[in-house]
Amino acid sequence: xxxxxxxxxxxxxxxxxxxxxxxxxxGLLVVWAASHEPRTVFVEREWTKPWAPAEDAATWWDEWDxxxxxxxxxxxxxxxxxxVETARYWLSRAxxxxxxxxxxxxxxxxxxxxxxxxxxxxxxxxxxGRIEGAEKGFAGSVxxxxxxxxxxxxxxxxxxxGRITFTEDGEQIAAVYMAHEAPALWYKAYGRLQREGDTKPxxxxxxxxxxxxxxxxxxxxxxxxxxxxxxxxxxxxxxxGAVVQLRGHARTRQATDxxxxxxxxxxxSLAPIAQTFxxxxxxxxxxxxxxxxxxxxxxxxxxxGPCPDVVVELTRYEPGDSPAxxxxxxxxxxxxxxAMACSSCHTWHYHEWIGSRHARMADNGLVEHVHAAMKRLAxxxxxxxxxxxxxxxxAKDPTARGWRRRGVMAGNHCDFCHKIERVTDLxxxxxxxxxxxxxxxxxxxxxxxxxxxxxxxxxxxTYAYMGSVYNxxxxxSHMCASCHQGGxxxxxxxxxxxxxxxxWRRWAITEAAQKKTPKTCQDCHMPAASIRDVEGTLVxxxxxxxxxxxxxxxxxxxxxxxxxxxxxxxxxxxxxxxxDEKTKDxxxxxxxxxxxxxxxxxxxTWTKHVVVGVWxxxxxxxxxxxxxxxALLVSAETDGEEAGxxxxxxxWRNPAGTILGMTVKGGGSNPYARPAFYAAWDPKxxxxxxxxxxxxxxxxxxxxxxxxxxxxEVVVWIVHRRGDLGLGAAHAAFPIRPYDAPPEVVWKKxxx
Numbered sequence: 001x002x003x004x005x006x007x008x009x010x011x012x013x014x015x016x017x018x019x020x021x022x023x024x025x026x027g028l029l030v031v032w033a034a035s036h037e038p039r040t041v042f043v044e045r046e047w048t049k050p051w052a053p054a055e056d057a058a059t060w061w062d063e064w065d066x067x068x069x070x071x072x073x074x075x076x077x078x079x080x081x082x083x084v085e086t087a088r089y090w091l092s093r094a095x096x097x098x099x100x101x102x103x104x105x106x107x108x109x110x111x112x113x114x115x116x117x118x119x120x121x122x123x124x125x126x127x128x129g130r131i132e133g134a135e136k137g138f139a140g141s142v143x144x145x146x147x148x149x150x151x152x153x154x155x156x157x158x159x160x161x162g163r164i165t166f167t168e169d170g171e172q173i174a175a176v177y178m179a180h181e182a183p184a185l186w187y188k189a190y191g192r193l194q195r196e197g198d199t200k201p202x203x204x205x206x207x208x209x210x211x212x213x214x215x216x217x218x219x220x221x222x223x224x225x226x227x228x229x230x231x232x233x234x235x236x237x238x239x240x241g242a243v244v245q246l247r248g249h250a251r252t253r254q255a256t257d258x259x260x261x262x263x264x265x266x267x268x269s270l271a272p273i274a275q276t277f278x279x280x281x282x283x284x285x286x287x288x289x290x291x292x293x294x295x296x297x298x299x300x301x302x303x304x305g306p307c308p309d310v311v312v313e314l315t316r317y318e319p320g321d322s323p324a325x326x327x328x329x330x331x332x333x334x335x336x337x338x339a340m341a342c343s344s345c346h347t348w349h350y351h352e353w354i355g356s357r358h359a360r361m362a363d364n365g366l367v368e369h370v371h372a373a374m375k376r377l378a379x380x381x382x383x384x385x386x387x388x389x390x391x392x393x394x395a396k397d398p399t400a401r402g403w404r405r406r407g408v409m410a411g412n413h414c415d416f417c418h419k420i421e422r423v424t425d426l427x428x429x430x431x432x433x434x435x436x437x438x439x440x441x442x443x444x445x446x447x448x449x450x451x452x453x454x455x456x457x458x459x460x461x462t463y464a465y466m467g468s469v470y471n472x473x474x475x476x477s478h479m480c481a482s483c484h485q486g487g488x489x490x491x492x493x494x495x496x497x498x499x500x501x502x503x504w505r506r507w508a509i510t511e512a513a514q515k516k517t518p519k520t521c522q523d524c525h526m527p528a529a530s531i532r533d534v535e536g537t538l539v540x541x542x543x544x545x546x547x548x549x550x551x552x553x554x555x556x557x558x559x560x561x562x563x564x565x566x567x568x569x570x571x572x573x574x575x576x577x578x579x580d581e582k583t584k585d586x587x588x589x590x591x592x593x594x595x596x597x598x599x600x601x602x603x604x605t606w607t608k609h610v611v612v613g614v615w616x617x618x619x620x621x622x623x624x625x626x627x628x629x630x631a632l633l634v635s636a637e638t639d640g641e642e643a644g645x646x647x648x649x650x651x652w653r654n655p656a657g658t659i660l661g662m663t664v665k666g667g668g669s670n671p672y673a674r675p676a677f678y679a680a681w682d683p684k685x686x687x688x689x690x691x692x693x694x695x696x697x698x699x700x701x702x703x704x705x706x707x708x709x710x711x712x713e714v715v716v717w718i719v720h721r722r723g724d725l726g727l728g729a730a731h732a733a734f735p736i737r738p739y740d741a742p743p744e745v746v747w748k749k750x751x752x
Contacts, residue, residue: 042215044188046207048093049117057116060153064114064122067152067339072124075099075448078106079234079315087138089173091191092208095201098191100138100164106313107131107143109164116203121153126448126464127162129290139170146276146290147177148464150449155332155344159463161274161290176212178274183548186273188212217293219268219275226299227264229289229310231256231279239281239314243459243470247276247288248548253459265301277310280459280470284314285447288462317453317469318444321421325439327392328415328451330354330408340450340465342414348531348539352557353414357741361389362411366723366743369734370607371403374678381489381678387429388483392416395431395439412483418454421471423478426501429487440467477504480521484604494680503599507693511598519598522555524566530556562602562720567747569596571691575714575752584706585626588656588714590614590699592691600690601660602720606677609661610691610747611719616703616712623712627702631657632670634726656701657716663687674724718747 052060077084080103091098096113109127114120129145131138143166148159160178167173171193179187189208192201219225231242238260245253246266254262256279264277273293280286289312299307330350332341343350353359361367371385383401386394393400393410421438428434440452447453449465457474473479478501485501488494508518529551531539538551560566574591592612594601602608611631616623632654659672665687672689675681691697703712721744724733729743736743 042212044207044210044212046093047187047209047211048204049119051203052116052118052120056118057114057120060114060116060121064112064152066337068112068122068124068150072110072112072448074445075110075126076108076445077101078103078108078128079313080104080106085137087170088194089191090194090198090201090206091173091175092189092206093204094208095191095203095206097194100143102131102138102143105130105132107145109143109145109147109162121151123149123151123153125149128287128464133166137170138166140168141166144290144292144295146288146462148462150339150465152339155339155341157345157463157465161276161292163292176216179211183271183273184213186211186213186216188215213273216273218272219293219298221267221269221272223268224265224301225268226301226307227266227275227277227296227310228299228307229256229262229264229277229279229312231260231262231281231312231314233284234313234315239279239284242279242281242284242314243472244277244279244312245460246271247278247460250458250460250549250553263307276460277312278460278462279312279314280468281314282469282471283319284316284469286459286462286468286470287312287314288460317438317467318441318446319438320441321437322439322441323396325419325442325452327396327409327413330414346414349557350414352531353559354408356557356559357561358412358559359408360411360739360741362393362406362408363737364389365735365737365740366607368403368405369723370605370678373676377676378678378680381680382429382487384429384432384487387432387434387487391431391435391483395437415451418456420473420479420482421455422473423482425486426478426481427486427490427496429497430483434482434486475520475522477501477508477521480525484521488678489680492680495677495683495686497677498604500599500603503603503692507598510693524598525560526555526557527560528552528555530558562608562745562747564745564747566596567718567720570594571596571601571718571748573716573718573748573750575716575750577711577714577752579705580702584708586616586623586703586705586708586712588614588616588628588701588703590657590701590714590716592660592697592699594691594693594695598693600688600692602690606662606674607723609659609672609674609721611659611717611721612657612699613655613717613719614657614699614701615655615715615717616701617715618708618710618712623703623705623708625656625701626704628656628700629658630654631659632672633659656699656703658689658697658699660690660697663689714752716748716750716752718749720745720747 078101082103084101084103086099086101089098091111094113094115096111098111101108107129112124114122125147127145127147129143131141131143133141143164145162146159147162150157162175162177165174173191175189177187179185188210190206229244231239231244233239240256240258240260242256243253244256244262244264246264249270252264252266254264256262274290276288276290278286278288289310296308328340329335329338330342332344367389374381385403386401390406390410392413393406419437419439420435422436423434424436425433438453442452447464447467452467453469454466455469455471455474457472459470461468481501484498486496488497490496511518529538531554533539540549540551572593572595576589578587580587602610613631634654662675663671664673664675665685675686723743725731725743732743
């Protein structure tokens with residue numbers, strides 16, 4: 001509504017208002033000039049490569065037909081309601097077939113084809129954004145969008161910002177876009193309208209591949225700029241608690257208030273040419289609003305002035321789970337024509353995952369052995385192993401409860417884990433009750449491509465062919481609890497198969513009570529800034545990952561568990577020595593403390609145990625263990641010789657020391673006998689010898705000190721073991737396949 005003039009306002013007052021308005025306008029111009037760099041004189045020149053041989057181009061077209069058409073023929077319309085308008089153009093030197101659709105002020109752009117220059121190949125791109133100008137049609141309008149590109153030739157992904165300017169008659173277009181996924185490299189290309197019966201122009205007839213960064217405005221690098229971002233749904237309703245940030249910069253992240261607003265502060269150097277503000281919220285696809293420098297006059301830290309509203313509109317995804325969805329294989333080698341393989345783009349993550357135990361849960365030798373023993377010794381026990389060890393298979397066929405050896409596609413692969421929407425009943429085993437999946441119905445055509453929906457913890461992941469959805473579960477320990485808690489006979493009131501999450505939760509409550517921020521499972525087991533190349537250099541998330549993130553914002557996917565690098569911080573060892581002047585024996589005291597693990601050591605099923613072995617030597621002579629605690633691993637006698645007598649470290653014949661693990665009360669000759677975790681144990685029949693967070697355990701050993709006057713050298717070995725191994729892995733009661741994780745791992749060796 002226009003403001004009315006108050007009665008009795010004089011001409012002098014009008015003049016004063018004029019000067020006030022003029023002053024405000026001048027202030028706006030000053031702020032605009034200070035906030036970005038002016039353009040330089042620029043001459044458009046194409047940057048081209050030679051055309052490839054005809055046989056290469058023919059091969060690329062064949063690849064494009066096989067690999068890209070399934071993801072380019074059926075594309076979603078712009079969101080919203082009302083008529084969809086469409087126009088097609090020939091774009092750039094190739095030229096490429098470009099389609100633009102609009103509904104209201106929302107626009108989608110689809111362009112695909114084959115680059116027939118050397119090192120070229122087929123590709124397809126899809127963009128989403130806003131269109132301004134004419135209320136209908138495209139003439140005289142400007143479309144700004146975020147594009148996602150799928151290289152079908154090289155099997156990579158990329159994305160960036162683009163803008164199409166339509167001439168007043170709508171016959172011609174000029175496109176400016178981030179090139180080669182590099183934030184500092186921009187191109188310009190021209191295009192012309194396609195008409196009915198039109199034939200494709202000759203190669204090189206339309207101008208394109210014009211390096212254009214020098215012609216674009218650049219945001220001043222040092223000042224802190226301010227933007228007020230409002231997040232709404234497709235009905236215009238503000239979304240409370242949505243997560244907003246400048247793309248690629250998690251440190252700018254904020255949550256929206258009751259009106260759907262969040263204030264984002266950023267240095268101009270973080271986004272000099274185009275600024276993309278991303279938003280995500282549970283239940284909605286991630287989205288963004290992109291602006292070129294000069295579109296908005298940002299506020300400035302410490303300077304009064306305008307603070308523009310940036311609007312990001314989020315679209316709900318279709319709720320529910322579609323069992324008809326086919327899992328996408330993570331390896332591009334499995335199907336060379338599968339353009340959606342995760343490893344094509346997330347190379348580093350894939351190689352970390354494929355070497356992890358998560359990737360081998362569906363055909364693990366120890367698991368197979370324990371499952372067979374459970375069916376033989378306790379056939380009435382719940383057969384729920386597949387819920388976590390073969391969850392992708394169990395989700396596809398809920399009746400397939402029985403265990404049999406299966407490959408990675410039955411287990412914990414990329415597509416499975418990133419289709420988990422929520423975790424519910426932690427007493428149950430994985431997909432048999434703890435995990436709620438949200439596999440998409442691809443016939444709904446919500447997103448382009450064959451993946452449809454991917455959950456994760458990053459609101460600025462907007463690669464269109466994945467259908468990214470922000471879900472804070474992925475940064476929470478509850479995500480891990482779905483398979484690292486519960487299972488077994490909990491309905492009978494006996495301990496669950498796994499209690500790791502509850503161990504962590506009790507520790508986290510203690511930490512919070514002491515005003516500390518407890519680490520999550522991901523902090524330790526999926527650490528950021530941990531991915532390194534073959535030369536040991538930290539890896540950034542690169543352009544072909546469709547994102548530019550620093551190493552500290554990229555989490556590893558090795559799923560570190562019983563690794564020495566974790567044990568180094570988790571368990572601390574102190575050694576003291578004292579001479580018994582009466583017996584001349586040396587009394588060794590080893591103190592163990594759980595200083596770094598937020599759960600017990602060891603945690604997980606009771607098949608795991610940690611052996612602490614203690615030896616002493618004088619010069620080159622190992623001393624005989626005379627008394628104190630022993631780590632009993634085998635029978636009391638070994639070839640007529642007292643076990644552990646005069647042996648060297650690594651010869652695990654019951655050395656001085658102890659075993660950390662679950663044991664049975666009254667275990668007979670071996671107090672370290674491990675109980676079957678699937679049996680119906682009464683808790684009072686069990687002894688928990690594991691090391692809880694913050695707990696200390698003292699191991700006392702006595703060594704023969706005859707003839708040893710100087711302090712002996714004490715060697716402490718700590719070894720993590722899985723299953724019944726006797727003297728070592730060679731004595732394992734289960735098959736160890738080449739790709740299985742080793743059943744015993746040396747955690748630490750301490751010499752004092």
